[in-house]
Amino acid sequence: MLAAVLHGQTDLRLETVPDPAPETGEVVIQVDVATTCGTDLKVWRRGGHAKMLKPPTLFGHEAAGQIVAIGSGVQGWSLGDRVVANNSAPCGHCFFCQRQEYSLCTDLTFNNGTFAQYLRIPAAIVEQNLLPIPEHLSMATASLTEPLACVLHGIARSGFKPEQKDGPAQRVVVIGDGAIGLMFVGVLAHRGAEVILFGGSDQRLKLGQELGATHIFNHHHTDLAATTLGLTENYGADVVIEATGVPSVWETAIACGRPGATINLFGGCPRDTSITVNTDLLHYSELTLKGVFHNTPTFVRESLALLASQELPFEQLLNDTQPLNHLGQVFADMRDRKTIKAVILPHT
Template identity: 65%
Template structure:
């Protein structure tokens, strides 16, 4: 079968590899759509990921498709079922799983290889994080379940309250999903303001369509924390969410929060990087700095429901559909910020 293999930094190759066969408790799906993701872009540019994969490896982690083969012992699914698998599953037995902190599971299993004609789904994911696609939902839309699940997890951990003034740094796909879910009031109630800073006028227009109340091109603002304070009666934002994965943006996010605010440092930075924090500000302003990673089975289900109900026009995030053979060009377009997400079609 044709599949994408990541060998290193910006070294992604399409190769013919053996088609997978399911083992006990596993299934194989024929991939109908595999969406590109900001995490994939970062991994491609950096040449690896500390938790999810090490090259050389099959690549991609968002997919939806049709079950093409069942392993022994799988009785709850049938060949031909339309399904969306999450890219991970917790062990359910460790210290963190006992406390329902599933994203911190020390035996969290990850599954990569969605940019391919077929994808094997490990038994733990089949048991916990494989969901049927509603009849009204396309494969491309269903494929966005995994990143939206991460976003919903991030919102739930942000200590937000109805009526909050929220600042979001970043206009990538994840940042725009945050806008859509926040504007819908998912889990926390609707904020009074969603102020977005981004680098693309076109993406900021999408943010407004998804519910942002104010948008700003970050390079056109000389003093972003100062502007945030001027927009919030001199205080700063109640909640700040960083969705770029750059250390300097983490520091900027902290500077945008009011006393007592929560700063969600959501974007994963390159390994080994550090930030500087003003200890006086952190202590006397009682700031909450929170890192939030990945998703949990609860939010995987919530994400698919959110997409299926049409709560927000998330189709605005799908810039294009392309055959798998064009994957290299698509990653170049993502690097150059010409597209938001692209649904790759292996068939």
């Protein structure tokens, strides 16, 4: 089969590799749709990922398709079933899994290789995170299950409280107008938040407004902290979501929060980078700084259910469609901010 193999920084090659075959407990899917994401872009630019992969390796982690081979011991699935598989599954037995902190599992099973014609799904993922796609839902939209699951996990860990009858709407700052930032905007606005979105693209900011952002600002032309204070009676936001993965922006995010705020440092920065925190501000303003990573099986299911409800038009994030052999150009376009997310068709 044809597959994308990452060999190092921006070194992505299409190669002919053996077709995968399922072992006990596994299935193989035909990848009908794979989607790109900001994590893929960072991995492509950096040449690896501290948690998920080391080159040379098959590449990509968002996909939807249909089962074409089933290993021994697999029950409840049939050839031809339309499915979406999360790119990981927790072990269920370690210190953290015993405490239901599944994203911290010390033995997460990761699965990469969606930018290929076929994908083997490990047994742990088949057991916990392989889900049927509802008939009315397109493959492309279903492929958004993994990133949206990460967003739902991030919101749950941010101390966000949905709008209540007798209380004001929570004010949330989202920094970053990539696909993840825009998903945060959509879900938070849908749940009643007043969302202030900062980004670098006027076109993407407009999309953020369509998804429910109350205020949009181009960070090239505004002071994020000062603007936030001006919109919040000089207090700051209740919750701040950092979705860029830039260390200096982590520091800016902290400055946008009110006393008692939760700052969700969601965007993964380059390995071994650091930030500076004002200890007086942290202590006397009782800030909560949260690092949030990945997702859990619960949020994977919630994500697919939300996509199936079609209450939020996240398919608008998919603004390019290309065959697999154009993947290198797709990442160049993402780097240049021409593409938010691309639909890759491995069999075209």
